[in-house]
Structures are given as structure tokens and as C-alpha cells.
Amino acid sequence: MSDLFSKFDALINERAGLLDLGVRDPFSIVMQQVKSPTEAVIDGRDTILLGTYNYMGMTFDPDVIAAGKSALDEFGAGTTGSRVLNGTYQGHKECEDALKDFYGMDHAMVFSTGYQANLGMVSTLAGKGDFIILDADSHASIYDGCYLGNADIVRFKHNSAEDLEKRLRRLPPEAGKLVILEGVYSMLGDIAPLKELVAIAKAHGAMVLVDEAHGMGFFGEHGRGVYEAAGVADDVDFVVGTFSKSVGTVGGFCVSNHPKFEILRLVCRPYTFTASLPPAVVACAATSIRKLMHAAPKRERLWDMTRKLHGGLKARGFRLATETPESAIVSVLMPDQETTVRMWQAMLELGVYVNMSRPPATPAGVFLLRCSLCAEHSAAQLDTVLERFEMAAAAVGLFAPA
Amino acid sequence: MTDRAQVYARIIELIEPLNPKKVALGENTSFAGDLEMDSLTVMDLVASMEDEWDIVMPLNMLPDLETIGQVADAVTKLVKK
Numbered sequence: 001m002s003d004l005f006s007k008f009d010a011l012i013n014e015r016a017g018l019l020d021l022g023v024r025d026p027f028s029i030v031m032q033q034v035k036s037p038t039e040a041v042i043d044g045r046d047t048i049l050l051g052t053y054n055y056m057g058m059t060f061d062p063d064v065i066a067a068g069k070s071a072l073d074e075f076g077a078g079t080t081g082s083r084v085l086n087g088t089y090q091g092h093k094e095c096e097d098a099l100k101d102f103y104g105m106d107h108a109m110v111f112s113t114g115y116q117a118n119l120g121m122v123s124t125l126a127g128k129g130d131f132i133i134l135d136a137d138s139h140a141s142i143y144d145g146c147y148l149g150n151a152d153i154v155r156f157k158h159n160s161a162e163d164l165e166k167r168l169r170r171l172p173p174e175a176g177k178l179v180i181l182e183g184v185y186s187m188l189g190d191i192a193p194l195k196e197l198v199a200i201a202k203a204h205g206a207m208v209l210v211d212e213a214h215g216m217g218f219f220g221e222h223g224r225g226v227y228e229a230a231g232v233a234d235d236v237d238f239v240v241g242t243f244s245k246s247v248g249t250v251g252g253f254c255v256s257n258h259p260k261f262e263i264l265r266l267v268c269r270p271y272t273f274t275a276s277l278p279p280a281v282v283a284c285a286a287t288s289i290r291k292l293m294h295a296a297p298k299r300e301r302l303w304d305m306t307r308k309l310h311g312g313l314k315a316r317g318f319r320l321a322t323e324t325p326e327s328a329i330v331s332v333l334m335p336d337q338e339t340t341v342r343m344w345q346a347m348l349e350l351g352v353y354v355n356m357s358r359p360p361a362t363p364a365g366v367f368l369l370r371c372s373l374c375a376e377h378s379a380a381q382l383d384t385v386l387e388r389f390e391m392a393a394a395a396v397g398l399f400a401p402a
Numbered sequence: 403m404t405d406r407a408q409v410y411a412r413i414i415e416l417i418e419p420l421n422p423k424k425v426a427l428g429e430n431t432s433f434a435g436d437l438e439m440d441s442l443t444v445m446d447l448v449a450s451m452e453d454e455w456d457i458v459m460p461l462n463m464l465p466d467l468e469t470i471g472q473v474a475d476a477v478t479k480l481v482k483k
């Protein structure tokens with residue numbers, strides 16, 4: 001009998017080799033207590049959270065918590081059903097209404113996660129004979145949506161308008177086309193030149209879907225995302241997003257003005273064949289989304305904190321993935337796997353949690369320590385973080401000549 | 403018109419710079435097994451072939467193309483379309 005797990009041996013050995021160096025497994029952190037959007041207890045130690053995507057700090061918002069508690073009391077712990085059968089409660093409708101108001105769009109569909117929203121939208125919109133044209137650095141959920149569907153898949157070079165143009169030009173003019181973009185790319189924290197990319201897509205008759213997972217809440221006048229800030233709202237056909245970042249709970253969605261949008265509820269398998277979100281979750285999400293409509297001071301704080309971290313790291317000699325802070329993600333470039341894990345662990349032992357990222361999640365084989373900011377981070381916390389970065393770099397010899 | 407022999411010869415030229423270990427290249431040389439190409443290198447190669455012949459090689463087509471010979475067949479077909 002051949003062991004179906006043999007194919008994982010290379011990864012198992014790589015991990016064993018790494019852990020043999022005496023480092024802690026970066027992918028098995030347990031948060032024993034969570035004290036606030038920016039503080040938790042890990043390994044019994046008070047830790048500043050700097051890698052949670054909790055951009056707007058809504059996880060402990062008192063109104064959000066109160067809404068969740070009352071929905072739990074009134075509607076129970078779960079729906080035990082699909083959105084199209086017994087799983088659409090008043091709260092799901094209210095959550096979709098909140099999204100329609102937030103985005104100023106006619107239709108909103110709530111999925112159980114952002115991953116499923118992409119899986120569903122991408123695989124359902126483009127069918128056999130259609131083309132999906134996606135950025136090479138797209139999120140795993142977009143790639144998986146491609147593989148779930150039957151369309152032909154064409155990649156263009158990350159954020160390159162020229163390459164997108166070239167690839168669209170080669171496609172049959174009459175074929176259906178879906179161009180998929182992200183407002184913020186979460187690995188490097190860079191934003192897309194949406195004005196140029198969307199104009200090219202439209203010139204070639206493509207529909208456009210933008211994933212605003214990391215842009216919702218603090219880009220654009222209404223906080224709708226990078227596409228709003230770029231002034232291309234009228235040319236974007238579908239916006240996909242998640243509740244797991246700025247909204248502060250879990251869930252995914254797509255909003256659109258397409259007149260036939262509602263039919264998707266019946267043909268989109270990742271929407272239909274899974275249970276809907278629990279009542280408490282949609283109540284938290286709806287409350288949070290409505291509060292994010294009026295969150296200008298928080299947005300400003302988030303950008304202030306981002307500039308402080310980016311500038312502070314740069315001044316201390318760290319190499320960053322973007323020259324200027326483009327989003328609320330600040331990625332520190334690391335030389336190799338071992339240094340990355342050592343640095344990550346040193347930070348954790350000094351009481352700062354950041355994300356460690358490695359290929360294949362990252363583009364072009366880069367290793368990263370990824371920081372994401374929260375509107376609730378204080379200047380004092382960031383001073384501590386910057387000091388800890390310096391200490392950790394010294395401890396692992398990051399700046400020592402090779 | 404581009405015939406298969408020309409396509410094959412040009413593909414060999416395009417692979418050469420991506421073959422640091424100087425593995426001998428032939429019809430049955432495989433990208434993953436013999437050349438040990440990672441997915442990013444494969445993508446670069448695909449992009450350069452698309453530009454060379456002004457064709458589209460969709461991502462979903464790649465799993466069926468394991469060897470240089472298979473790629474030469476596929477490109478020849480796409481060029482003739």
C-alpha cells in the first residue's frame with residue numbers, strides 16, 4: 001500500500017530541519033487570552049499584536065459586541081442551513097442591507113467567508129469558453145476559484161498595465177472576459193494602479209471584479225476601498241470583500257449593480273451548498289459595517305500609525321517591500337528562511353507578534369515579516385515595537401555583514 | 403508559416419537560460435522532473451513563449467504539458483489557429 005502522505009515528505013522534512021534549529025513553529029501560535037484588538041497573551045506573555053488585519057479595531061467595539069449578544073439570545077447559536085433554504089434570517093438580510101448602503105450598490109450577497117466569496121464568484125461568473133485574466137500575485141482564493149470553474153485562465157504580470165493590455169489584445173474579441181484585481185496586495189502591502197488597469201479592461205470589453213479585502217474601511221471617501229480612492233467605481237462590476245479584516249468578525253461578500261445579480265444565489269455553489277453564518281456573526285458584521293461608514297477619525301489614526309511604523313523601520317535600516325506606506329500592511333524583507341524564523345521568534349519573545357510569510361504564499365520567493373496596523377495601536381505601543389525590532393535584529397545579526 | 407521543427411528549436415533556446423544545471427534537452431525532457439522547474443519559472447517560460455508567437459496559453463492547459471515535446475505540439479497547434 002502506498003502512503004498517500006508521502007507527497008508531503010519534503011515539507012515535513014523541511015519543517016523538521018527548521019524546528020531542529022531550536023526555533024518555535026511559526027504556524028502554531030495559540031492566543032491564550034485576547035485583551036483588546038492590539039494585545040493578547042501568547043505563551044503566558046503579554047504581546048502586542050502587529051499582524052492581525054484588525055485594521056479598524058472593531059473586534060471589541062461595544063456596539064458590535066452588544067448586537068452579537070442580543071442576536072445570540074434572540075436567534076440562537078446557528079442557522080443549521082443554507083442561505084437558500086432555512087439559513088437566511090432577518091440578520092442576514094440586515095447585513096446585506098448594510099453592505100448595500102456602505103457601497104451604494106443595488107445588490108449584496110453574503111457568503112460564509114471571503115475565501116468562499118471569491119471561490120463562488122470567480123468560478124460562477126466565468127464559464128466554459130470565457131476567459132479569466134488575473135494578476136499573477138492574486139490571493140489563493142482567486143486561484144482556487146479559477147480551478148473550480150471551467151474558464152480559460154490567463155495571468156498578467158503583477159500590477160503591469162502594459163502586460164494586461166498585451167494579454168487582452170490576444171484574446172478573441174467576442175469571448176466573455178473577467179479581469180480580476182485586488183485593491184491591496186496583502187503580501188507586500190502594495191496597491192494596484194486601478195485607474196490604468198480598469199481602463200484597459202473596459203477598453204477590451206471585460207467585466208471587472210476587484211477584491212477589496214485589505215482596502216475596506218479606510219481607502220476612499222466612504223471607506224469602500226482602493227477602487228473608490230482611484231475614482232473607478234462606475235467601471236467596477238463586482239466588489240468582493242471579507243468581514244475578517246476591517247469588519248472584525250468572519251464572513252465574505254460580493255456587491256454589484258448588475259441587474260441580474262440575484263440569480264447567483266441559485267447557481268453559485270459555494271454560496272448554496274454550505275451553511276449560512278451564525279446570527280451573532282451577521283449582527284456583529286452589520287453593526288460594524290454601519291459604524292465604518294462614519295469612521296473618519298479612526299481612518300486617520302490608522303494612516304498615522306502606518307506612517308509611523310513604516311518611517312520608523314526605514315530609519316532603523318530595515319528593508320521594506322514598498323518605498324512609501326501604500327496600505328496598512330508594512331512588510332519587512334528578510335534574506336532567507338532561517339533568519340526570518342529566528343527574527344520572528346525573537347520578536348515574539350520580546351512580546352510582539354507579526355506574521356511570517358514564505359513562498360509559495362509570497363511572490364518571487366521572498367521571505368517577509370509582515371506587520372499590519374490597527375487604528376487602536378497607540379504611539380507608545382509602536383515605540384515599543386520599533387525598539388523591539390532593533391533588539392531582535394541585533395540578536396539574530398540581521399544587519400551583520402554576510 | 404511556423405512548422406513544428408522551428409517551434410521546437412526556438413523553445414529549446416528559450417529554455418536554455420532557465421537550465422542552470424545544463425540538463426540535456428530532448429523531446430521527452432520533463433519540466434518538473436528533469437529540469438526541476440518551480441512554478442514561477444514555468445510561468446516566466448510560458449510568458450516568453452506567448453510573447454514569441456503572440457499566442458495565449460491558458461494556465462489550465464499547463465497540467466497536460468509535462469515534456470518539451472508536448473509543449474512544442476501545443477504551441478504549434480496554437481500558432482496555426
Ligand SMILES: Cc1ncc(COP(=O)(O)O)c(C=O)c1O
Nearest residue numbers: 113114115139186213242244251
Ligand atoms: C485578498 C484576499 N481575499 C480574500 C481573502 C479571504 O478572506 P476570508 O478570511 O474571509 O476567507 C483574504 C484573506 O485571507 C485576502 O487576503
